[in-house]
Amino acid sequence: xxxxxxxxxxxxxxxxxxxxxxxxxxxxxxxxxxxxxxxxxxxxxxxxxxxxxxxxxxxxxxxxxxxxxxxxxxxxxxxxxxxxxxxxxxxxxxxxxxxxxxxxxxxxxxxxxxxxxxxxxxxxxxxxxxxxxxxxxxxxxxxxxxxxxxxxxxxxxxxxxxxxxxxxxxxxxxxxxxxxxxxxxxxxxxxxxxxxxxxxxxxxxxxxxxxxxxxxxxxxxxxxxxxxxxxxxxxxxxxxxxxxxxxxxxxxxxxxxxxxxxxxxxxxxxxxxxxxxxxxxxxxxxxxxxxxxxxxxxxxxxxxxxxx
Numbered sequence: 115x116x117x118x119x120x121x122x123x124x125x126x127x128x129x130x131x132x133x134x135x136x137x138x139x140x141x142x143x144x145x146x147x148x149x150x151x152x153x154x155x156x157x158x159x160x161x162x163x164x165x166x167x168x169x170x171x172x173x174x175x176x177x178x179x180x181x182x183x184x185x186x187x188x189x190x191x192x193x194x195x196x197x198x199x200x201x202x203x204x205x206x207x208x209x210x211x212x213x214x215x216x217x218x219x220x221x222x223x224x225x226x227x228x229x230x231x232x233x234x235x236x237x238x239x240x241x242x243x244x245x246x247x248x249x250x251x252x253x254x255x256x257x258x259x260x261x262x263x264x265x266x267x268x269x270x271x272x273x274x275x276x277x278x279x280x281x282x283x284x285x286x287x288x289x290x291x292x293x294x295x296x297x298x299x300x301x302x303x304x305x306x307x308x309x310x311x312x313x314x315x316x317x318x319x320x321x322x323x324x325x326x327x328x329x330x331x332x333x334x335x336x337x338x339x340x341x342x343x344x345x346x347x348x349x350x351x352x353x354x355x356x357x358x359x360x361x362x363x364x365x366x367x368x369x370x371x372x373x374x375x376x377x378x379x380x381x382x383x384x385x386x387x388x389x390x391x392x393x394x395x396x397x398x399x400x401x402x403x404x405x406x407x408x409x410x411x412x413x414x415x416x417x418x419x420x421x422x
Contacts, residue, residue, distance in 0.1 A: 148375035162343035166403035192393030201235035233258035237283035249284030251276035281305035294365030302333035339383030
């Protein structure tokens with residue numbers, strides 16, 4: 115089990131960039147309900163055995179996308195001297211997240227470096243047990259594959275795969291699940307730029323996990339954004355009964371969470387809302403959710419029911 119980096123929505127949360135298929139209509143949102151959804155996910159991660167590390171949000175400048183911490187970057191190194199590589203996101207309204215993340219992580223004892231190419235972090239890294247699929251083509255650029263690959267542990271196999279819109283990150287169409295009955299790779303074939311791209315990725319992933327293909331409806335409902343924590347799978351509501359039964363047959367305990375605001379309007383599900391700090395068993399003390407939760411929960415009523 116390891117720690118998960120999370121950041122709550124700011125008090126002034128609203129749809130700004132409208133950069134995905136859920137948010138492009140700029141729906142009205144409820145910051146209070148969004149914060150409640152975030153608290154429920156953080157509680158669920160900890161209840162399943164994970165440890166949450168919290169980076170505080172910002173209302174000035176207003177950073178409406180920072181809660182999707184899968185795009186924060188990637189933990190390069192754990193241990194006594196952890197190092198984190200910050201992403202270089204493609205969307206303009208999220209550019210100001212990097213300085214705040216740097217300050218918070220450095221204050222918690224991390225060494226921090228920054229990506230050079232446009233790369234949207236762990237969201238474009240599908241970590242299987244002994245290999246990783248690096249995705250690009252919608253947000254992250256092709257050159258990011260080479261940059262990230264150069265920082266992987268020596269000898270770790272990797273494969274670059276190109277995606278197509280609206281599957282803007284790898285975590286919208288692939289999900290590595292360490293299920294009790296054996297590792298599986300949940301995947302939507304239609305998310306890849308071509309059939310050839312998919313078949314190459316499948317051959318690579320199948321060396322480490324059993325591929326389970328899903329249909330487009332479940333993919334757009336963010337089945338592949340479900341988050342495994344221990345033997346529990348934290349997932350959005352609305353997935354098909356057939357898929358839920360398939361997942362249960364793998365020995366997974368399913369827990370459905372309501373993400374009407376954060377996914378239904380903002381376009382980010384459970385995996386989007388965390389950054390897995392693999393190899394780091396505990397949250398750094400200054401960021402530990404267990405100690406920060408009372409103060410965080412105490413803010414809930416101060417959040418507006420509707421965005422201005």
